Amino acid sequence: MPEWTEKDERQYEHIKESQLERGKSEDNAKEVAARTVNKQRRNEGRTPNTTTQGTGNPNTKLEDRTTDELRNRAAELRIKGRSKMRKAELIDAIRDAS
Known part of the structure; x- marks a missing residue:
């Protein structure tokens, strides 16, 4: 896992829980949460990867x-x-x- 801040970790957990409440599978919820946090980090310039390799x-x-x-x-x-x-x-x- 990338070096996330405590705020990133909290955001990840919040999004994951939200996805689980919506009926998503555990794996899908984790993926959505990680992608969201990583995209936020890219948008804020906290990671050198400016383009995504995902969808x-x-x-x-x-x-x-x-x-x-x-x-x-x-x-x-x-x-x-x-x-x-x-x-x-x-x-x-x-x-x-x-």
């Missing part, structure tokens, strides 16, 4: 995800031509493929 929080609307996250999701869905697509095109392609 974003699955509970977040596609419009609210970054282009990198959308491209990663498109790669999972094996959408051809994704590297040249704009954000709106990626969203449409992901919706068509899902």
Whole structure:
């Protein structure tokens, strides 16, 4: 696990518990919580990794995800031509493929 502050740990636990209350599995709740905390750390500049290698929080609307996250999701869905697509095109392609 990355070097999180006490505040990051509290945020992680809060999000995890919230996901469990919503009926998510333990593994899914942990993943959503970790992704959320790590994204917050990136946004605040507390980690050198400025781009994500994931697909974003699955509970977040596609419009609210970054282009990198959308491209990663498109790669999972094996959408051809994704590297040249704009954000709106990626969203449409992901919706068509899902």
